[in-house]
Each structure stands twice: as C-alpha cells, then as structure tokens.
Amino acid sequence: MAEQFDVVVIGAGAAGMMCAAAAGQRGKRVVLVDHAEKLAEKIRISGGGRCNFTNIHAGPANFLSENPHFAKSALSRYTPQDFLALVKKYRIAYHEKHKGQLFCDDSAEQIIDMLKAECNAGNVRWRMPATVQSIEKQDERFLVQTSAGLIDAGAVVIATGGLSIPKIGATDFGYRIAKQFGLGIVEPRPALVPLTFDAQQWQPFVPLAGVSLEVDVETGTLKGRKATGARFREDLLFTHRGLSGPAILQISSFWQPGTPITINLLPELDVAATLLEGKGTIKKHLGNVLAQWLPSRLAEGLLQAHGFNADARLADLPDAQLRRLGQAINGWTVTPNGSEGYRKAEVTRGGVDTKELSQQTMMVNSVPGLYFIGESVDVTGWLGGYNFQWAWASGMVAGLSV
Numbered sequence: 095m096a097e098q099f100d101v102v103v104i105g106a107g108a109a110g111m112m113c114a115a116a117a118g119q120r121g122k123r124v125v126l127v128d129h130a131e132k133l134a135e136k137i138r139i140s141g142g143g144r145c146n147f148t149n150i151h152a153g154p155a156n157f158l159s160e161n162p163h164f165a166k167s168a169l170s171r172y173t174p175q176d177f178l179a180l181v182k183k184y185r186i187a188y189h190e191k192h193k194g195q196l197f198c199d200d201s202a203e204q205i206i207d208m209l210k211a212e213c214n215a216g217n218v219r220w221r222m223p224a225t226v227q228s229i230e231k232q233d234e235r236f237l238v239q240t241s242a243g244l245i246d247a248g249a250v251v252i253a254t255g256g257l258s259i260p261k262i263g264a265t266d267f268g269y270r271i272a273k274q275f276g277l278g279i280v281e282p283r284p285a286l287v288p289l290t291f292d293a294q295q296w297q298p299f300v301p302l303a304g305v306s307l308e309v310d311v312e313t314g315t316l317k318g319r320k321a322t323g324a325r326f327r328e329d330l331l332f333t334h335r336g337l338s339g340p341a342i343l344q345i346s347s348f349w350q351p352g353t354p355i356t357i358n359l360l361p362e363l364d365v366a367a368t369l370l371e372g373k374g375t376i377k378k379h380l381g382n383v384l385a386q387w388l389p390s391r392l393a394e395g396l397l398q399a400h401g402f403n404a405d406a407r408l409a410d411l412p413d414a415q416l417r418r419l420g421q422a423i424n425g426w427t428v429t430p431n432g433s434e435g436y437r438k439a440e441v442t443r444g445g446v447d448t449k450e451l452s453q454q455t456m457m458v459n460s461v462p463g464l465y466f467i468g469e470s471v472d473v474t475g476w477l478g479g480y481n482f483q484w485a486w487a488s489g490m491v492a493g494l495s496v
C-alpha cells in the first residue's frame with residue numbers, strides 16, 4: 095500500500111528543507127526523502143563551518159545561467175532580507191564579513207536546526223536515510239518507490255543538488271530524472287573550484303604554495319551582447335598544483351577550458367611606469383624593489399620564473415626588460431589545464447535547463463506537478479552567500495506553489 099502525501103520533496107538540503115517547510119506550513123502533507131545518514135552536510139561544512147547563509151546584495155547579476163533573467167522572479171519574491179528575518183526570529187547571531195556576506199557567529203548547525211524547526215512547524219514527515227528507486231507519473235499523481243516504502247503524491251520536488259563533493263552524498267539523480275521526463279540539461283561542470291596547471295609549466299611556482307595576496311583576475315570577453323567574461327578583485331592563493339582563493343574560485347565559474355586568465359598581482363600600481371620612473375633614483379636591487387610591494391617569497395619567485403636576477407640593480411636594466419617585468423606583474427597571463435574537479439568544487443554550473451521551468455514556481459512546464467529547485471537547476475551563484483540565497487528563494491517559491 096502506498097502512503098498518500100500532497101508533496102514529496104527529494105533531497106533534504108538547503109532548497110529541499112525550505113520548500114518542505116513552506117509547503118507544510120500551508121497545510122500540505124509533505125514528506126522529505128534523503129539518502130544521507132546525516133542531515134544537510136553541505137550546510138554544515140559551508141562557510142568554514144559558519145555558513146555564509148546569504149548576501150545582502152544578492153540580485154540576478156550575481157548568477158550565471160543560459161537565461162540570465164530566469165532567477166529574477168524567485169530572487170525578488172524571497173529576498174536576503176526575508177531570510178535574515180527568519181535568522182533573527184531564531185535569534186541566531188550573525189555578522190557581515192566582506193562585501194555583504196552574512197555568516198553565523200557560532201555555527202552552521204544553527205541554520206540546520208532552524209530549517210528543521212521550520213519543517214516541524216509544517217508537520218513535515220521524514221524518510222531518511224532512504225533511497226529513491228523510481229518515479230512514475232500516473233495520470234495526475236506520482237508514484238515514488240523508495241527503500242522506505244511506496245509514496246503516492248500529487249507533486250514531486252527534486253532538490254538533490256549538483257555533483258560537487260560526491261564524498262558527502264552528491265549524485266546525478268536530478269539530471270537522471272530530468273532525462274527520464276525528456277527535459278533538456280545544460281552541461282554540468284565544476285564551478286567555484288581551484289584551477290590547475292601543467293606540472294612542468296607550474297614547476298617554478300610550486301615553492302610559492304601558501305602565498306596569498308589581493309589581485310584583480312579576469313577571463314573571457316567582457317564586451318559584446320552575450321558577455322562570457324568577468325573580473326573580480328579578491329584574494330588569490332598559490333597552491334602546489336595551481337591557484338585557489340576567492341579570486342580564482344570566482345573566475346573559475348566563468349573560465350572556459352583552453353582559454354587564459356589574466357591576473358594583476360598589484361592592481362593599485364603601474365609597475366612598469368614606477369620602475370622606469372625610479373630607474374635614476376632607486377639604488378636598490380630588483381628583488382628588494384619588488385619586495386616593497388609584494389610578499390618577498392612571491393617577489394623572488396616571480397623574478398626567477400620570468401628569468402630576472404633578483405640581485406640586478408634597477409638602474410642597470412634596459413627599459414624593455416622593465417616593461418616586460420611590469421607586464422608579468424600587472425598582466426600575468428596563464429592558461430590553466432583544468433580544475434580540481436567536483437572533489438573540490440563548491441558548486442556545479444549548469445543543470446536542468448531553465449527553459450523547461452516556470453520562473454514563478456519552478457514547475458516543469460511540460461509535466462504539471464514536477465518541480466526542480468536549488469543547485470539542480472542551471473542557476474549558479476558567485477562565491478559569497480549567493481548559492482544559498484538561490485536555494486532559499488527557489489525552494490520558497492516552489493513551496494508556495496505545490
């Protein structure tokens with residue numbers, strides 16, 4: 095015998111719990127199914143354990159999608175201020191860290207507990223851990239076969255997220271269900287991810303692992319009708335295999351394989367002009383000159399990597415060499431050979447094509463009663479609380495519609 099529900103939400107992560115709570119609090123009979131042993135592991139590890147739960151400046155411009163207009167409706171109906179009101183209602187202490195990013199003062203667990211309490215307030219039932227074996231549509235209803243029994247529901251919400259961090263339970267379930275119902279998928283790929291370089295090419299930079307500094311980074315074309323590029327000023331971190339840090343995670347979402355990224359290691363200084371001007375007056379060695387502006391390990395490493403002698407006197411170097419050094423610092427252009435992949439990616443770019451969905455409700459246009467929300471959809475936020483805001487907003491509008 096199948097258990098009857100109005101709504102079955104598959105995936106009890108950020109979007110799924112938000113949706114289940116909203117639907118339950120409207121009086122719908124809701125069941126949440128998740129295969130994980132531990133609830134909402136991604137929220138738990140987010141923001142270094144303090145969950146960057148939203149960004150007060152979040153708007154459609156902070157998201158990537160084949161249709162940049164798609165996210166507008168949900169984002170305007172459930173705003174960062176709305177989520178903040180919920181956080182305040184639960185007396186969760188928070189602070190703004192940087193560029194509108196809001197974090198818990200204490201622990202991400204508080205956000206999980208809050209969402210659990212909101213689900214309880216909506217009398218949401220749990221089937222967890224439970225796997226989903228199949229979903230079938232029969233007339234106006236859905237039959238969902240799970241390891242915890244058969245569920246018969248009027249609506250199914252897929253909230254199983256993307257492919258990032260398989261170790262904590264990410265699967266391609268959402269894409270498989272989309273394919274089963276004949277829906278288009280924008281090719282998924284790792285985003286907000288460290289970039290890697292050819293081992294031989296990277297050899298000179300390996301000793302710089304651990305060096306961090308604020309840079310400008312850009313990729314692709316920023317002009318034209320369909321901009322594919324972007325530019326960010328954030329911290330960059332050298333690693334043994336390549337580059338990481340917020341600057342690189344941000345640009346990785348825009349980076350196209352095979353293309354270069356350009357990094358300005360000293361965005362506030364025109365290095366070539368300053369070196370040329372100082373040639374007559376600065377008596378120092380090149381290494382010491384650069385160490386005034388850059389971490390000394392980086393100054394040394396850059397000079398070595400670009401074939402300069404750190405002990406050379408500035409005054410002795412030809413102008414063309416100083417211009418070349420300026421370019422290497424203000425416009426360092428490097429071509430990654432790939433990324434650290436889903437193992438390290440914070441999110442998955444791509445997903446269920448937004449053409450298939452209603453932007454007001456997240457329901458599939460061609461399959462009434464079937465919904466996709468959160469990261470399973472082709473809407474990807476920048477780094478900085480935007481991805482959770484999308485999970486809350488898309489979850490809420492679906493929860494109000496089911």
Ligand code: FDA
Nearest residue numbers: 105107108109129140141146254255267468469479481482
């Ligand atoms: P989410 O991944 O949260 O939930 C999916 C759920 O579905 C999981 O509970 C999973 O177990 C379940 N599931 C998957 N397959 C299933 C199957 N086959 N059957 C049953 N259940 C299944 N964002 C942000 O805004 N601020 C931040 O601070 C961070 N920090 C951060 C750190 C790290 C390390 C990562 C990896 C990611 C972040 N993010 C983030 C991104 C953010 O965590 C992410 O975008 C949201 O959790 C997406 O919410 P969803 O509900 O869509 O998926």
